Amino acid sequence: MAATASRTTTSPRGSAKVAVPVTAAGECCASVREPELSEVDATALARGFAALADPARLRLLSLLTTAEAGEVCACDLVEPLGRSQPTVSHHLKVLFEVGLVAREKRGIWVWYRAVPERLDQLRGALG
Amino acid sequence: MAATASRTTTSPRGSAKVAVPVTAAGECCASVREPELSEVDATALARGFAALADPARLRLLSLLTTAEAGEVCACDLVEPLGRSQPTVSHHLKVLFEVGLVAREKRGIWVWYRAVPERLDQLRGALG
DNA sequence: CTCACACATTGACGAACATCTATATTGACA
């Protein structure tokens, strides 16, 4: 029950805006600053932030974004992370699936690099 | 095993940087752009992003940040969210505990507002 | 004092997650 319709008491300042949003479902840049963020857009955004909601993945991103070569061999990510190889592989997969990192297989090794455009996209959703 | 030390094969370009970071543990603004983000900083950051990793909470933030009055009564958040009152209360608590929203009790009602500085802080951590 | 309402807390339950060990897959080289 909205406060505006309740009791005989003084209502707490007119009810919340219900302005119908223009937010197209598949739009490029949903943001928290948009009125009435749709459930669909919110779910997509949440998936992005969920990928950032783990210390191991944040540290992976840190290692990748600050790598002077712009890319790092997966084999050089295991030890600094202090987790098992399968765990690191798992986290890299999560980051890859949400588009935060790209990978390229060269011979035996797989090289990972950050995708700054995707980071910017998520940053944009916060402001 | 780092690729640099393995086999007789051509090693994949010198091993990753191991530069000791200056990142003070309790520092204000840890970021993914910092080299060797510490586990402690990463965990703190991850907690922040975890609060953003849910559609319901993102929609709550959207409702709060775009409220023209700058604040919204909790009673006006339940229906637009399409979740039960206890669930909405739970999500507001999560947002409150990570500092993304502030609350003020006035009489029967509780008014919530977004804390843009905190949002900016998380945004800063991405760039 | 008592009732009705706003909001928070509790407890339960299923889903999702982080991590590990073990194993499969892929590519290089002898």
Next chain:
DNA sequence: TGTCAATATAGATGTTCGTCAATGTGTGAG
């Protein structure tokens, strides 16, 4: 072809999370 190294996948396990119904807490009206 067979072996070894780098990654990925599978399966298992303990933990965290989102949700709701039920209940508790506090506040204003009568």
